[in-house]
Amino acid sequence: MAFGLLKFGLRRTYRARGILPPRPALKSSYDVVIIGAGGHGLAAAHHLAKDHGITEVAVLDKGYLAGGNTARNTAIVRSNYLTPEGVRFYDEAMQLWRGLSHELGLNLMLSNRGHLTLAHSDAALRTMRWRAEVNKHQGVDSELIDPGEIRKLCPQLDLSDEARWPILGALYHPPGATARHDAVAWGYAHEASRRGVEIHEHTEVTGFRREGSRVTAVETDRGTIHCGRVLQAVAGNSTRVGDMVGLRMPIRTVPLQACVSVPIMPVIDPIIVSGSLHTYIWQTARGELVMGGSADPYPGYTTRSTLDFKEGLMAHAMELFPFLGEVRLNRQWAGMTDMTPDFSPIMGKTPLDNYYIDAGWGTWGFKATPVCGKRMAETVANDRAPEIIHAFDMGRFARFDQVGERGAASVGH
Amino acid sequence: MKLMNCPLNGWRNIGEFVYGGEVRPAPGADADTETWADWVFMVDNQAGVVREWWFHAPTSYWFIAERDTANDTLIRTYPAAEIFTERVEFASGEKSS
Numbered sequence: 001m002a003f004g005l006l007k008f009g010l011r012r013t014y015r016a017r018g019i020l021p022p023r024p025a026l027k028s029s030y031d032v033v034i035i036g037a038g039g040h041g042l043a044a045a046h047h048l049a050k051d052h053g054i055t056e057v058a059v060l061d062k063g064y065l066a067g068g069n070t071a072r073n074t075a076i077v078r079s080n081y082l083t084p085e086g087v088r089f090y091d092e093a094m095q096l097w098r099g100l101s102h103e104l105g106l107n108l109m110l111s112n113r114g115h116l117t118l119a120h121s122d123a124a125l126r127t128m129r130w131r132a133e134v135n136k137h138q139g140v141d142s143e144l145i146d147p148g149e150i151r152k153l154c155p156q157l158d159l160s161d162e163a164r165w166p167i168l169g170a171l172y173h174p175p176g177a178t179a180r181h182d183a184v185a186w187g188y189a190h191e192a193s194r195r196g197v198e199i200h201e202h203t204e205v206t207g208f209r210r211e212g213s214r215v216t217a218v219e220t221d222r223g224t225i226h227c228g229r230v231l232q233a234v235a236g237n238s239t240r241v242g243d244m245v246g247l248r249m250p251i252r253t254v255p256l257q258a259c260v261s262v263p264i265m266p267v268i269d270p271i272i273v274s275g276s277l278h279t280y281i282w283q284t285a286r287g288e289l290v291m292g293g294s295a296d297p298y299p300g301y302t303t304r305s306t307l308d309f310k311e312g313l314m315a316h317a318m319e320l321f322p323f324l325g326e327v328r329l330n331r332q333w334a335g336m337t338d339m340t341p342d343f344s345p346i347m348g349k350t351p352l353d354n355y356y357i358d359a360g361w362g363t364w365g366f367k368a369t370p371v372c373g374k375r376m377a378e379t380v381a382n383d384r385a386p387e388i389i390h391a392f393d394m395g396r397f398a399r400f401d402q403v404g405e406r407g408a409a410s411v412g413h
Numbered sequence: 414m415k416l417m418n419c420p421l422n423g424w425r426n427i428g429e430f431v432y433g434g435e436v437r438p439a440p441g442a443d444a445d446t447e448t449w450a451d452w453v454f455m456v457d458n459q460a461g462v463v464r465e466w467w468f469h470a471p472t473s474y475w476f477i478a479e480r481d482t483a484n485d486t487l488i489r490t491y492p493a494a495e496i497f498t499e500r501v502e503f504a505s506g507e508k509s510s
Contacts, residue, residue: 239458250454253482298432300482301460306415308428341454397454398447 019186020065024198029226030058032380033218034233035205035241037061038070039181039366040358041233042188043373044380045197051374052381055196056228059189060220062204066185069235072303072335073366074258074280074292075181076271078115080142080173082131085391086344086405087138089371092388094140094175096370104187108179109285114270115176116153118320120165124276128171135173145172153270158322165276165319176271178282184369208245214353215245229354231380236301236336238359247350249359250397251338255296256363257309259332261324263287268321277316288330291317295337295363303334337362342402347376347392348385356380357394364405419469420476420492433466436477436496462488 008014032048034041037059048054061067077097079090101108119125128144135142147159150170159167189199200222209217209224217226234241242249264287273280278294293313296306310332318324339362340346346360358376361368379385385393391403415427435457440448457463460483467478467490477496479488 239456240460248451248455249458250456252456252458253460299458300485302483302485304485308415398450400446400450 019190020193020199023200023202026200026203026220026222026225027058027198028224030198031056031228032231033057033225033227033229034059034231035061035218036068036233036235037065037185037189037199037201038068038233038235039066039185039188039369040070040235040361040372040376041231042066042185042192042199043369044231044233044358044376045192045199045373046188046195047374047377048381049192049195049197052377054381057192057197058225059192059197059199060203060205060218061199061201064201065189065199066182069335069337069361069365070185070369071182072256072258072333073181073363074282074290075178075366076115076176076280076282077110077179077367078173078176078271079140079367080115080117080131080135080171080176081405082127082134083344083391083403083405084134084138085403087135087140089388089392090367091138091140092374093368093371096374097177097179097367100179100184100187100370104184104191106183106187106190108183108187110177110179111285112175112177113282114153115173116150116270116272117171117173118150118157118167118272118274118276119169119171120167120274120276122168125169128169131171140173141175142171142173145170154268154272156267156321156323157272158320163319178271178284181366184366188373205241205244210246210352213351215355227354229356229380229383231356231358231376233358233376235359235361235365236338238338238357242357242359245352245355247352247355247357249338249346250341251346251360252299253301253336254299254339254362255302255304255334256292256337257296257305257332257334258290258292259305259310259313260284260291260330261289261327262330264289264327267323272320274316274320277319279313279316279320281317281320289324289327295339296334299339301336303336305332305334337365339363341397343405344403345372345392346394347372347389348379348394349383350394354383360392417467417478417487418490419472419474420490421474422469422472425469429469429471431468431470433468433475436464436466439501466493 079094081087132142132144204221207219268283271282340360416424478490
């Protein structure tokens with residue numbers, strides 16, 4: 001790696017490296033069809049090709065590469081969840097994140113800056129302590145810290161008793177990091193297509209052909225594809241694609257908004273989250289403050305930004321960092337999240353024989369990208385879900401056996 | 414600010430209202446567990462015109478709204494009495510009190 005870098009640095013000319021080959025013609029049949037060219041679908045394609053030798057794979061997307069939630073999230077990765085199932089799963093993701101730039105040969109700019117979840121009430125403190133203990137028990141680095149410790153990590157926070165909601169403590173998660181989210185999709189897409197996976201952007205799925213409980217073909221606006229197995233990974237459109245194939249989902253599509261400020265000098269080092277104030281904020285390498293809050297108060301298939309969101313978020317962000325009153329907003333956007341009743345994903349097999357699902361990623365999908373790709377590829381290749389994702393099985397609702405993940409983003413305490 | 418027309422109070426800020434879920438018939442009290450699980454957890458989640466329960470929080474008033482979820486446009490709001498013309502009995506055979 002170091003030698004290669006040196007050689008690259010001494011070269012006089014640089015050949016531009018295309019991320020993807022031109023879109024190929026659609027074949028009439030593939031071993032695996034993946035619907036959705038976001039991080040999850042592409043990661044699954046990469047692992048199918050790399051770990052399982054399955055390269056007759058088509059990844060379809062009605063839009064462009066990573067045009068959905070992959071590049072609309074706020075790029076935070078962490079594993080300090082609340083349920084043992086959740087912590088174990090996201091911790092595997094963290095382990096994969098650490099080696100991912102190397103695996104994909106693309107700098108994902110993983111920036112390990114630590115993650116603070118603030119507590120403004122006794123109830124929140126109790127939840128943070130609970131999360132810290134569950135985390136430690138699973139070998140994840142998390143600790144409950146007091147305002148004195150918080151001041152050392154982030155002196156810019158308003159830690160006074162005068163605040164409307166004084167900060168009583170925080171769950172400190174040193175491995176918390178951020179990554180360049182669009183590069184994650186490009187990296188997976190590049191590696192997958194290098195191994196023979198075909199990525200078909202602007203190819204919309206319009207229906208399915210079924211024989212009993214078997215899906216025989218995927219219909220698209222560019223023609224019909226016969227398929228061995230199908231993986232659905234379409235985030236906010238999970239219900240719409242599920243309806244086409246005949247699967248009923250416990251999913252509500254809810255917009256989630258976020259925004260960034262104009263670039264300012266480096267001022268906030270760790271990632272700061274307040275569940276009670278529905279605010280999270282961190283500063284990018286180029287100085288923008290990335291801010292997000294809770295999901296919209298009612299469902300919808302829109303990506304419009306609202307004034308309500310900005311008013312609420314700005315008021316809360318200024319309670320944490322009063323100086324933000326002087327900072328201007330630069331951009332805002334929204335994504336369509338697929339929220340489940342228990343704030344946990346739906347992964348694995350479905351009642352259909354050869355149709356697999358990766359959905360219900362609500363506001364917590366980006367950080368799971370590597371582990372999800374790896375484990376869904378395993379599920380599709382072996383027609384069997386590995387133990388680590390059993391808890392997220394689609395059938396859990398009919399058994400009243402939900403996961404109850406209150407460590408997820410946008411869950412208030 | 415987005416506005417919603419409350420059948421009781423007229424036009425109010427959307428922030429005064431709480432979304433209450435899709436309007437669909439509840440299973441009978443003697444329905445099996447599977448039917449109940451479906452009713453509790455599964456949702457239609459349609460992109461298009463849907464019929465939903467909404468609540469005006471300041472006046473504790475429940476009503477029904479028709480809304481296009483594909484572009485977040487309110488089409489019509491009306492009192493629940495417009496579609497629930499008969500009293501709905503929620504209690505099962507035995508009374509708990």
